[in-house]
Amino acid sequence: MSKDKMQSQAVQTTGHAWDGDLQEYNNPLPRWWVWTFYLTILFAILYWIWFPAWPVAKGYTPGVGKITYVDAKGVAQTTHWNTRADLMREMNGLAAIQKPFFDKVAAQPYAAIAKDPELNNFIASAGNQLFADNCATCHQAGGQGKIGFFPNLADDDWLYGGQFDKIQETVTQGRRGYMPPFGEALSTAQIDQLANYVLSLSGEKMDAAKAETGKALFHSETAGCFYCHGDDARGRQVIGAPNLTDKIWLWANVPNADAPSIKLAAVKNVIQNGLNKGVMPAWGQRLTPEQIKVLTVYVHELGGGK
Amino acid sequence: MNFNFKHEWIETNVGLLLVLTMVAISIGGLVEIAPLFLIKNTVETVKDAKGLETIRPYTALESRGRDIYVREGCYTCHSQMIRPLKDEAVRYGHYSLAAESQYDHPFQWGSKRTGPDLARVGKKYSNEWQVQHLIAPRSMVPESVMPNYPWLLSTPLDTSDLVDRLRAQRAVGVPYSLTEIEYQNNVKRFGEAVAQQLHIPNAQQNLVKQAEEGNFDGDRSNITELDALIAYLQVLGTMVDFSQYDSDHFVTFR
Numbered sequence: 001m002s003k004d005k006m007q008s009q010a011v012q013t014t015g016h017a018w019d020g021d022l023q024e025y026n027n028p029l030p031r032w033w034v035w036t037f038y039l040t041i042l043f044a045i046l047y048w049i050w051f052p053a054w055p056v057a058k059g060y061t062p063g064v065g066k067i068t069y070v071d072a073k074g075v076a077q078t079t080h081w082n083t084r085a086d087l088m089r090e091m092n093g094l095a096a097i098q099k100p101f102f103d104k105v106a107a108q109p110y111a112a113i114a115k116d117p118e119l120n121n122f123i124a125s126a127g128n129q130l131f132a133d134n135c136a137t138c139h140q141a142g143g144q145g146k147i148g149f150f151p152n153l154a155d156d157d158w159l160y161g162g163q164f165d166k167i168q169e170t171v172t173q174g175r176r177g178y179m180p181p182f183g184e185a186l187s188t189a190q191i192d193q194l195a196n197y198v199l200s201l202s203g204e205k206m207d208a209a210k211a212e213t214g215k216a217l218f219h220s221e222t223a224g225c226f227y228c229h230g231d232d233a234r235g236r237q238v239i240g241a242p243n244l245t246d247k248i249w250l251w252a253n254v255p256n257a258d259a260p261s262i263k264l265a266a267v268k269n270v271i272q273n274g275l276n277k278g279v280m281p282a283w284g285q286r287l288t289p290e291q292i293k294v295l296t297v298y299v300h301e302l303g304g305g306k
Numbered sequence: 307m308n309f310n311f312k313h314e315w316i317e318t319n320v321g322l323l324l325v326l327t328m329v330a331i332s333i334g335g336l337v338e339i340a341p342l343f344l345i346k347n348t349v350e351t352v353k354d355a356k357g358l359e360t361i362r363p364y365t366a367l368e369s370r371g372r373d374i375y376v377r378e379g380c381y382t383c384h385s386q387m388i389r390p391l392k393d394e395a396v397r398y399g400h401y402s403l404a405a406e407s408q409y410d411h412p413f414q415w416g417s418k419r420t421g422p423d424l425a426r427v428g429k430k431y432s433n434e435w436q437v438q439h440l441i442a443p444r445s446m447v448p449e450s451v452m453p454n455y456p457w458l459l460s461t462p463l464d465t466s467d468l469v470d471r472l473r474a475q476r477a478v479g480v481p482y483s484l485t486e487i488e489y490q491n492n493v494k495r496f497g498e499a500v501a502q503q504l505h506i507p508n509a510q511q512n513l514v515k516q517a518e519e520g521n522f523d524g525d526r527s528n529i530t531e532l533d534a535l536i537a538y539l540q541v542l543g544t545m546v547d548f549s550q551y552d553s554d555h556f557v558t559f560r
Contacts, residue, residue, distance in 0.1 A: 016314055052560075055341030072552035082560040087390040087401065088553070094392060133397050137447055138435055146446075149438065277524065279432035285549065286399065286430070 051081055098126070102290040105297075110164035113297055120301075127298025130291055134283065143302045148253055149277075156304035157248045159240040159278075163306050166237070168296045172289075174282030177240045181274030182223065190217055194225070195267040199254070201233055202247040204263065240278070251275055350405045350559045352546050358497045361545045363409040363480045364538065365503045366468060366513040367520075371538025373471070374531050375414070378455060385416035386425040386542065399426045400548045403556060409480045421452055426543030433522050436536045458532040459523055465513060472506050482506050 014024045048054060050065040062080035069088035071077045079085050101122045105113060113119050132141070138150045145152035151159055159177065160170050182191065196206040197214025218225045218233070226233075228241040235243035242250065249255055252266040283292060299305070316323050342348060354360050364372060375381070388394050390401040402425045407413045431439070438445055441459060443452040476482040483489040483505050492501035503512055517529040522536035 014314065016318075055337070055345060058344055058346055060341065060345060069554070069557075071554040071557075077554070077557075079557070082557070083390040084401070084557045084560050087392065087395060088557060090392045091395060091553075094396075134430070137431065137439075149434070149446075277432075277434045279434055281429060281432055285547075 101126070102294075105293050106290050110297065110300075113293075114301070123294050123297050123301070127294050130287070130295050131298055134287070135295070143299065145250070147250060147255060151250050151278075152248075153299050154302040154304060155248065156306070157243065157246055158237065158304070158306070159235075159242055159250075161237045161306070162300070162304055164296055164300060167299050167305075168292060170280060171287075171292050171295055171299075172282065172284040175240060175278070175280040177275060177278030179228070179241070179270070179275040181272065183272040186217075186223060186271070190223070191268050191271050192264075193217060194223060194271055195264050198233075198244050198267050198271075199260075199263060201245040204260065206260070206264075251278075348404055348559075349408055350403050350556060352403070352405050354547075354550075356497075358500075359495050360547070361405050361408065362496050362500050363475070363482060363504055364541070365516055366472065366509040367516045367534050368538045368541050369472065369475070370463060370465070370468065370513070371534035371536070372410075372414075374458070374535045375538060378458075380424075381414050381416045382418055383420035383452065384422070384424045385419050386413075386423065387415035388423055388425045394423070398423050399543070400546075401556075402543075403546065406543065406546065409475075411475060411478050411480065424539070424542055428540050428542040428544035433520075433536055433540070434524060436539060437523055437532065440532065440535070458535060459525070459530055461531045463517075463529045463531050463534050465510060465529075468509050468513065469506055472509055476506070 012026045014026045017023050048061070049063065051063045052060055053063060054061045065081035066078055067081045067085045067089060068076055068078045069085050070092045071088070077085075101119065104116075104119060105123075108116070108119075113123070131139075131143070135143075139145050139153050140150070143153035145154075156162065158166070160166055160175055186194070193210045193214035194217055195214070196210040197212075197218055200206040200208075200211040200214075217223045218229075219231065228236060228239060229244055230236050230241070233244045234246075235241050242248075249266075252263075252270045254263045254266055257263045257266060283295075287295070316326060352359065352361050363369075386402070386407070388398045388400070388402045395401060402415075406425070407415065435446060437459070439447070439452075440455045442454050442456070443450040472482045473484070476484065481488070481492060481495070481504065483492050483501070484507070489501055489505050492504050495501075496504070502508060503516075505512075514529065516537065517533045518526070520533070520537055520540075522534075522540070523530050523532040
C-alpha cells in the first residue's frame with residue numbers, strides 16, 4: 001500500500017504511543033478472511049458430528065458417520081466410521097479386482113498357469129511388484145543376484161532346484177546353505193590341491209599334478225567333498241550344494257578375478273573357512289500362499305525355470 | 307454494565323500474557339492427552355492362546371540397539387508406523403497397532419520417509435544382509451541414498467550404564483523388573499522366558515548371551531554396536547502373530 005493511500009484512509013490507531021510518538025494502526029481484518037475463519041469453525045463442528053471426536057468418560061463420541069465392510073467371514077459389518085474399517089473396505093475392493101486372478105492362480109497347476117496368457121500378464125505385473133518390494137534388495141532388480149551374497153535367479157543354474165515345487169519350497173520355508181570349514185581337518189597343501197582340482201573342473205588351466213591329487217582327495221573320506229557335491233561334482237540340490245563344474249560361481253569370487261592366483265585364493269578361502277552366510281529368509285509367514293505362487297511363477301519365468 | 311475490553315490490557319502485561327498463553331495451549335494439550343489415560347481400548351490387548359502377552363519390552367541388547375538407532379538419527383529417514391492405508395498394507399503388511407509401540411519411550415513412529423517404513427522389517431532380511439547394508443547400503447541397493455555406517459561394526463558396545471538405562475525406562479512405566487515381586491508379576495504377564503530377559507539384575511548376562519547366540523554382525527570375537535542395532539531391527543514388528551487373528555479383528559478396537 002502506498003504511503004499516500006495509507007495516510008488518506010482515516011484508520012484508527014490502537015490508541016497508545018511508544019517512545020513518545022510511535023503509534024500502531026488498528027486495521028480491521030478483511031471480510032473474506034473473517035468469513036473463512038467462521039467457515040473453518042463450522043467445518044470443525046460438522047467434523048465432530050460426523051467422525052469419532054470427543055472423549056467422554058471412558059469412551060468417545062463415535063460420530064454419526066457409518067461405514068460398511070465385509071469381515072473375514074464374508075459377513076457385511078456396519079460400524080462408526082474409522083480408518084481401520086475404511087481400510088477393510090478398501091482391501092475388499094482390491095480383493096474383488098484381484099480375486100479372480102488369485103483364485104485362478106490358486107486353483108490351477110503350475111504348468112497350466114505358465115501357458116495361460118491372461119494369467120501371465122497378471123503375474124508379470126503383480127509378480128514384479130512383489131519381487132521389487134521383497135526380493136530385489138537381495139537378488140537385485142532383474143534377479144541377477146550378487147556374487148558373494150545372493151544367487152542369480154535368472155540363469156538356469158540352481159542351488160535348490162528350478163522346478164516350480166522346489167522354488168515354492170525355497171520361498172515358503174527359506175534356505176540356509178552350510179559347508180563346514182576345512183581349515184583344521186586339511187593341510188594347506190591339501191587345500192591347494194583341492195582348489196586346483198575344483199577350478200580344473202570348469203576348464204581353468206591349473207597345475208595338472210596338483211589337480212590329480214586333489215581329485216583323489218575330493219573323493220576320499222579325508223575331505224569328503226563328494227558327500228555333498230556328488231561323485232561327479234555336479235552338486236546335490238537337496239542340501240543346496242552347488243554344481244562345481246558349470247563355471248558359475250557364487251561364493252568363490254572367480255568370475256571377477258583375472259589372475260589365476262586370485263581365482264585360486266578365492267576357492268581356497270571357501271574350502272578353508274567353509275560357508276554359513278547363505279541365508280534366504282522364509283516368506284511363509286509374511287506372504288500369502290497365492291502371493292508365493294505368483295512369485296514362484298515370476299522367478300521361474302525370469303529365464304531359468306526347469 | 308460498561309465492560310470495554312481492550313487488548314492492550316493483555317499486551318502491556320507480560321505476566322498476564324504468559325498465563326493466558328499457557329492456559330490456551332494446555333486446553334489443546336489436555337484434550338489430546340487426557341483421554342489416552344482414560345479410554346481403555348486405545349491400546350489393544352494382544353495375548354496368545356495361553357493368555358500371555360506377546361508384545362514385550364525390548365531385551366537388554368535390543369534396547370541398546372534402539373538407543374543406537376536413535377543416536378544415529380535413523381528416524382530422520384525411516385518411520386515405524388504402517389498406517390491403515392491400502393498402499394501401505396500391500397507393501398509393508400498389517401498396519402501398526404498402538405500396542406506394538408506401548409513400551410517405546412519415545413516412540414519411533416516418525417513422519418519423514420526418505421527410506422521405507424521399518425515397523426515390520428524384523429526377519430525380512432538376513433543378518434548378513436543387514437550387516438552389508440548398514441556398512442555400505444549401495445553395495446546391496448545400488449540406487450540407495452542411505453548413508454554408510456561403517457563405525458558400527460568397529461565400535462564395541464558400551465554396556466557400562468546398561469542398568470541405569472533400563473532403570474530409567476522402568477521409571478517411566480516399562481515393566482522391567484528389579485524386585486522378586488515385579489519379576490513374578492512379569493512371569494504371569496509374559497511367561498518365564500521373557501520375564502528372565504526383563505529382569506534388570508540379569509541384564510548384563512542376558513545381553514552377552516543374546517549377542518553370542520545371535521551373532522548378529524557375523525563376528526563372534528566381540529559385541530559391537532552393530533550386534534545391538536541388528537538385534538533391534540530383527541525384532542521390529544515380529545511380536546504379533548497376525549495369522550492368529552481374523553483380518554478384521556483389530557477393527558473392533560476402534
